[in-house]
Amino acid sequence: MMNFEKLDVWKRSARLSAELYKATSQLRDFSYRDQLTRSGLSVPSNIAEGMTRSSPKEKCRFLEIARSSIAEARTQIYIGIEIKYLPSQKALQWLDETKEISAMISGLIKRIESKN
Template identity: 40%
Template structure:
């Protein structure tokens, strides 16, 4: 059975959870530009999955999934930086990095499955 709603995609659910965790982790960060950038990037992941899903073609959906993948990579890069800057505990950052790696694998898998259908 084909997925009917983007809300049913596990990768969308996990990216929403990641965004919530990013918001909580960096809520007290005084570097407002860093905090805002990592939040925007985290939000962009699930939003691009949703927006692409609602497009009328697999090619468009795939394009938006690549954008989500790029945003996910941006979050991961900023998490490495957050460790170096002391904005996060190393264990917390490592857990979030692991989540971005999981989302990346899921996005790659979804892109591959879509490309075989167009």
């Protein structure tokens, strides 16, 4: 069983989630903030849950949920930039980070699938 805490993709997604929480803590639009922080939090949570599963199929299922959540967060970041809820310079960095995290999750899924 792989220790999820050693995975760079888990570390980076957990860091991004924390940054999203901090950056939106003063935001009055609770529903937007809630959606963004939930999707961000879902990524490292599902990576952790997936990597502790014993079957490769289960691992991949949770990783696919994590990949969907990072796409959801990316969408919410784009909208946050457009409606001026997020600082655009920082938000553009987050968009790049979501793309890299998504690619890392895809690579991890491929690695798990190729072992079977």
